[in-house]
Amino acid sequence: MGYGNYKDPFVGRRPDYTVGAGEKLELTFVVLPGESRDIDVAIDLVGEGAEVSLKGLYLCGGEERVNFRILMHHRAGGCVSHQLFNGIAGGASRVTFDGRIIVAPDAQQTEAYQENHNIVLSEGARVETTPQLEIYADDVKCSHGATTGRLDEDALFYMRTRGVPEAEAKVLQMISFLAAVTPADRKEEIENAVNQLV
Amino acid sequence: MAENDKIIQEFTSGEYKEGFVTDVEQEFVPKGLNEDIIRTISRLKEEPDWLLEFRLDAFRKWQAMEMPRWPHLDLPEIDFQDIIYYAAPKKDKDRPKEIDPKLTETFEKLGIPLKERDVLAGVVAVDAVFDSVSVTTTFRKTLAEKGIIFCSFSEAVKEHPDLVRKYLATVVPSGDNYFAALNSAVFSDGSFCYIPKGVRCPMDLSSYFRINAKGTGQFERTLIVADEGSFVSYMEGCTAPMRDEQQLHAAVVEIIVEKDADVKYSTVQNWYPGDADGKGGILNLVTKRGICKGDGAHLSWTQVETGSAITWKYPSTILKGDNTASEFYSVAVTNNYQQADTGTKMVHIGRNTKSRIVSKGISAGRSQNSYRGLVRMGAGAKNARNYSQCDSLLIGSQCGAHTFPVIRSDNPTAIVEHEATTSKISEDQLFYCNQRGIGPEEAVGLIVNGYAREVLSRLPMEFAVEAQKLLQVSLEGSVG
Numbered sequence: 001m002g003y004g005n006y007k008d009p010f011v012g013r014r015p016d017y018t019v020g021a022g023e024k025l026e027l028t029f030v031v032l033p034g035e036s037r038d039i040d041v042a043i044d045l046v047g048e049g050a051e052v053s054l055k056g057l058y059l060c061g062g063e064e065r066v067n068f069r070i071l072m073h074h075r076a077g078g079c080v081s082h083q084l085f086n087g088i089a090g091g092a093s094r095v096t097f098d099g100r101i102i103v104a105p106d107a108q109q110t111e112a113y114q115e116n117h118n119i120v121l122s123e124g125a126r127v128e129t130t131p132q133l134e135i136y137a138d139d140v141k142c143s144h145g146a147t148t149g150r151l152d153e154d155a156l157f158y159m160r161t162r163g164v165p166e167a168e169a170k171v172l173q174m175i176s177f178l179a180a181v182t183p184a185d186r187k188e189e190i191e192n193a194v195n196q197l198v
Numbered sequence: 199m200a201e202n203d204k205i206i207q208e209f210t211s212g213e214y215k216e217g218f219v220t221d222v223e224q225e226f227v228p229k230g231l232n233e234d235i236i237r238t239i240s241r242l243k244e245e246p247d248w249l250l251e252f253r254l255d256a257f258r259k260w261q262a263m264e265m266p267r268w269p270h271l272d273l274p275e276i277d278f279q280d281i282i283y284y285a286a287p288k289k290d291k292d293r294p295k296e297i298d299p300k301l302t303e304t305f306e307k308l309g310i311p312l313k314e315r316d317v318l319a320g321v322v323a324v325d326a327v328f329d330s331v332s333v334t335t336t337f338r339k340t341l342a343e344k345g346i347i348f349c350s351f352s353e354a355v356k357e358h359p360d361l362v363r364k365y366l367a368t369v370v371p372s373g374d375n376y377f378a379a380l381n382s383a384v385f386s387d388g389s390f391c392y393i394p395k396g397v398r399c400p401m402d403l404s405s406y407f408r409i410n411a412k413g414t415g416q417f418e419r420t421l422i423v424a425d426e427g428s429f430v431s432y433m434e435g436c437t438a439p440m441r442d443e444q445q446l447h448a449a450v451v452e453i454i455v456e457k458d459a460d461v462k463y464s465t466v467q468n469w470y471p472g473d474a475d476g477k478g479g480i481l482n483l484v485t486k487r488g489i490c491k492g493d494g495a496h497l498s499w500t501q502v503e504t505g506s507a508i509t510w511k512y513p514s515t516i517l518k519g520d521n522t523a524s525e526f527y528s529v530a531v532t533n534n535y536q537q538a539d540t541g542t543k544m545v546h547i548g549r550n551t552k553s554r555i556v557s558k559g560i561s562a563g564r565s566q567n568s569y570r571g572l573v574r575m576g577a578g579a580k581n582a583r584n585y586s587q588c589d590s591l592l593i594g595s596q597c598g599a600h601t602f603p604v605i606r607s608d609n610p611t612a613i614v615e616h617e618a619t620t621s622k623i624s625e626d627q628l629f630y631c632n633q634r635g636i637g638p639e640e641a642v643g644l645i646v647n648g649y650a651r652e653v654l655s656r657l658p659m660e661f662a663v664e665a666q667k668l669l670q671v672s673l674e675g676s677v678g
Contacts, residue, residue, distance in 0.1 A: 006598065105595075127607050128605065129606075132602045132603075133600055133618060133620060143617065145615075146614075149615075
């Protein structure tokens with residue numbers, strides 16, 4: 001007992017990325033309409049001061065199946081990880097987000113954050129999100145947040161009553177929802193995809 | 199440091215004040231579990247055939263099932279043949295109606311009066327369960343005047359068989375899960391409560407469960423039915439003696455909330471948690487579920503979990519009717535080697551259904567504390583909404599705090615929000631208190647009470663005071 005149910009996730013499995021002391025890893029995932037993807041990423045933070053930032057964006061409008069499986073293992077103390085995944089599910093798409101943060105015993109002064117936000121556009125779309133925190137050290141700052149919801153009626157009303165057509169109002173809201181995870185060099189491509197979705 | 203160790207030892211060894219054993223003559227059924235034992239229990243309780251059939255059917259289902267391995271717990275192997283499934287204090291044959299004074303004394307010591315007293319404030323009707331039988335139920339007459347039925351489960355089977363048969367296992371089917379199936383097969387006693395249409399229950403109802411006998415398990419079953427437009431506030435408390443062996447407690451609670459009815463269910467769980475080395479304690483493996491059956495129904499769960507070596511418990515609500523609402527407020531404290539895997543399930547089926555989850559986990563010592571929850575928005579749950587907040591507080595570097603929420607939305611109009619944080623008591627907060635002459639132990643108590651306040655404030659008065667004290671006791675010895 002004691003550390004009883006802590007299990008090293010990298011026994012019998014290799015991490016996709018190992019981040020050492022002082023190293024920095026940044027990854028962005030973009031899934032556009034029409035693509036079905038299984039994204040499975042396991043990261044091991046092994047040296048003090050390692051930093052990881054993950055961003056994800058997904059747009060589904062048809063029959064897509066998009067599955068994220070993220071494993072963030074803080075083996076060493078004093079590391080920081082940020083995760084932000086925002087996506088929109090329409091049509092008859094299925095999205096799952098399975099995100100695990102594990103802070104190993106003695107990985108003190110860890111900061112780990114994870115967020116997953118979803119907008120469900122249609123009756124046929126389904127979203128399942130399971131953000132998980134497993135923490136075995138006490139001097140840590142960890143949080144996760146997950147939401148699923150629809151476009152904000154009040155914001156749409158605001159725009160509609162100021163002369164913005166309905167379709168455009170929706171597009172604007174979706175673009176702003178995705179802004180935080182949109183890579184600068186793919187902005188146009190993503191905005192076009194949102195337009196097609198509406 | 200030696201001073202600190204001494205304090206820690208004193209607190210962890212001496213502070214479970216409910217740990218005494220009552221010396222009464224008891225009758226037992228033999229150890230072990232098979233169809234004959236179930237028939238014996240059923241015969242001892244003079245049950246009708248349909249109930250025996252229900253038990254046997256559940257037992258056959260249980261035999262085909264496997265112990266759940268998914269919880270984030272180090273569950274020991276349980277030898278189900280090494281447990282006594284029925285233990286009851288012997289009744290005086292000459293005066294069968296009277297309660298053994300020793301039992302009255304026991305419950306008095308636990309702060310549960312079995313005699314109806316004229317008190318101006320805070321009248322609570324109690325169903326007191328000692329091992330496998332209900333000792334007495336107070337205020338039955340006063341309640342009966344309003345048409346409220348509040349009695350032990352065994353009496354309900356005899357006196358209101360139609361009601362029991364209509365509602366039994368409608369929320370938690372006998373084959374629902376491993377421990378619910380076991381309970382359905384061997385359940386001994388528990389409470390039954392029926393609030394008729396439009397009646398507001400004039401006092402809080404309460405069940406108090408006490409494990410006393412050695413080598414036994416407790417398997418009680420509670421069934422609460424709130425008919426249209428009624429209201430009831432129900433409380434549940436429990437304690438057990440300190441022993442080196444682990445004892446099993448597998449209960450089932452079912453709540454049916456009809457149209458526009460309102461049920462508030464509060465638990466203060468204080469089973470013996472085991473000693474500082476993780477020896478002994480209760481394995482608390484229970485299934486609690488309610489259904490908001492009719493439109494506009496409301497069910498509120500509040501739990502304070504401080505006891506048990508292992509807790510596996512997910513009070514859940516099925517929001518079936520339109521415009522129904524449910525809440526779950528929980529404080530779970532684990533210390534030493536305690537393990538808790540607890541949370542809730544909110545299953546939204548009806549339109550405009552709302553739910554709110556507030557969970558506060560506190561882990562100290564070498565304990566493991568997990569929140570596990572499900573929020574499910576069905577395809578028909580139009581405009582449904584949930585908000586969940588799960589916070590964990592860590593005290594000491596060797597404990598663990600975990601969060602495993604599952605959110606599933608099949609509806610574009612439903613909104614689900616979940617957030618969780620994990621942190622420790624900051625040095626600044628402790629320093630602030632110390633500076634003002636508040637010792638470290640007391641400061642932690644103060645901070646924890648503030649942290650848990652949102653939940654504690656939901657408890658009925660009598661419980662809130664007790665719960666606050668319990669939090670303090672459970673965490674004593676965790677700083678130093």
